[in-house]
Structures are given as C-alpha cells and as structure tokens.
Amino acid sequence: DTAVSQTPKYLVTQMGNDKSIKCEQNLGHDTMYWYKQDSKKFLKIMFSYNNKELIINETVPNRFSPKSPDKAHLNLHINSLELGDSAVYFCASSPGGRNYQETQYFGPGTRLLVL
Amino acid sequence: GEDVEQSLFLSVREGDSSVINCTYTDSSSTYLYWYKQEPGAGLQLLTYIFSNMDMKQDQRLTVLLNKKDKHLSLRIADTQTGDSAIYFCAEKRAGGGNKLTFGTGTQLKVEL
Numbered sequence: 001d002t003a004v005s006q007t008p009k010y011l012v013t014q015m016g017n018d019k020s021i022k023c024e025q026n027l028g029h030d031t032m033y034w035y036k037q038d039s040k041k042f043l044k045i046m047f048s049y050n051n052k053e054l055i056i057n058e059t060v061p062n063r064f065s066p067k068s069p070d071k072a073h074l075n076l077h078i079n080s081l082e083l084g085d086s087a088v089y090f091c092a093s094s095p096g097g098r099n100y101q102e103t104q105y106f107g108p109g110t111r112l113l114v115l
Numbered sequence: 116g117e118d119v120e121q122s123l124f125l126s127v128r129e130g131d132s133s134v135i136n137c138t139y140t141d142s143s144s145t146y147l148y149w150y151k152q153e154p155g156a157g158l159q160l161l162t163y164i165f166s167n168m169d170m171k172q173d174q175r176l177t178v179l180l181n182k183k184d185k186h187l188s189l190r191i192a193d194t195q196t197g198d199s200a201i202y203f204c205a206e207k208r209a210g211g212g213n214k215l216t217f218g219t220g221t222q223l224k225v226e227l
Contacts, residue, residue, distance in 0.1 A: 090157055
C-alpha cells in the first residue's frame with residue numbers, strides 16, 4: 001500500500017491553463033504539506049495543513065490555492081499556469097504538527113511541465 | 116535552501132566511505148535530518164539527530180553535529196552503487212512548527 005500518493009505523476013500543459021494536483025495519505029496523519037522542487041533540485045515548502053486548517057503559508061503566488069477536503073487529502077490548484085511553475089511538486093504528511101520531532105513522509109512527486 | 120548549504124557533488128569508489136557535509140545558519144535548530152532522493156522518486160528519510168546530540172550512528176550511517184560551527188555531516192560506510200542519489204540535509208527550527216528548511220542537495224555518485 002502506498003502511504004502518500006499523488007496524481008498525476010506527470011502533467012504537461014499550456015501556459016495560462018488551470019490545473020490541479022491531488023494528494024492522499026493513508027497513514028492517519030493530521031498534517032500534510034506541499035513542497036516545490038525546481039530544476040536545480042532546490043526544495044522549498046509551500047503550504048502545510050493540520051487537520052484541514054492552513055498552518056504554513058509561505059510566500060507563494062496567490063495563483064496557487066491548496067484545498068484540504070479532509071485530513072487525508074490535500075490538493076493543489078494552480079491558476080493561469082506560467083513557465084516558471086514547471087517543477088516537481090511533492091506532497092508529504094506527518095503525524096501531528098506539534099513542535100517536536102516527527103518524520104515527514106513524502107509522495108513520489110508530480111512532474112509539471114508548462115509549455 | 117539559502118540558509119542551509121551543501122556541496123553539489125561527491126564522487127566515491129564502491130567500498131569507500133562517503134562524507135556529505137551541510138552547514139546551516141540558524142542557531143535555533145531543534146532537529147536536523149538527512150533525506151535521500153533517488154532518480155525520479157520522492158524523498159526518503161535516512162536519519163535525524165536532536166540538536167543537543169553530537170553523534171548518532173545507525174548501521175552504515177553516522178551523523179555528526181557540531182552545533183558551535185553549525186555543521187552537520189553524514190558518513191556512509193562501505194558505500195554501494197545503490198547509495199547513488201541526491202542527499203538533502205534539512206533543519207527544523209524552534210517556533211517554526213513542523214516546517215523543514217532543506218539544503219541545496221549533494222549528488223553522490225558511486226563508481227565501481
């Protein structure tokens with residue numbers, strides 16, 4: 001069983017389109033995250049939700065809107081896609097969201113290419 | 116990643132030890148992590164260390180932490196071809212919730 005899954009695995013689309021990436025975790029975790037990894041492999045957090053509540057919101061264009069319908073799902077919707085949005089987007093989850101050690105488990109990534 | 120730096124590449128021979136280094140700037144780090152990313156895959160946690168520890172050993176992996184110099188290293192003993200991957204260090208800062216700040220990543224290449 002896949003712990004953290006993302007769909008789609010690959011996404012190729014035209015500039016200006018709107019697209020969504022979905023993430024699901026079956027670990028029973030309360031906290032989920034979206035990270036962006038650029039072409040230089042630089043990895044940076046975008047958002048985090050704890051039990052459907054937004055707790056981390058980094059400096060991300062408001063074209064990016066996360067949505068958490070329940071604590072097992074965190075989706076990422078991107079409006080008006082730009083060339084610079086091309087990257088690998090990773091979803092992750094962790095047990096609680098409290099300020100002590102807890103491992104984040106990563107999904108396999110969604111490779112987005114904007115043409 | 117701008118506050119957490121790693122060298123970009125490391126090449127070793129199979130059977131040798133690999134040492135991957137990481138420097139960070141925030142003295143409020145509580146936990147420091149090492150993740151491995153294989154080609155086309157997500158990140159896999161290898162090990163972590165609490166900031167009041169100097170060393171942690173886990174089978175072939177040894178983590179050393181010099182908090183005074185803000186320097187973290189990962190030593191892989193008897194490096195194998197399957198260890199070829201990108202290795203990321205990451206820090207969790209006090210008051211930052213569960214946010215991880217990742218390093219720039221080190222590409223490890225293991226040659227026969």
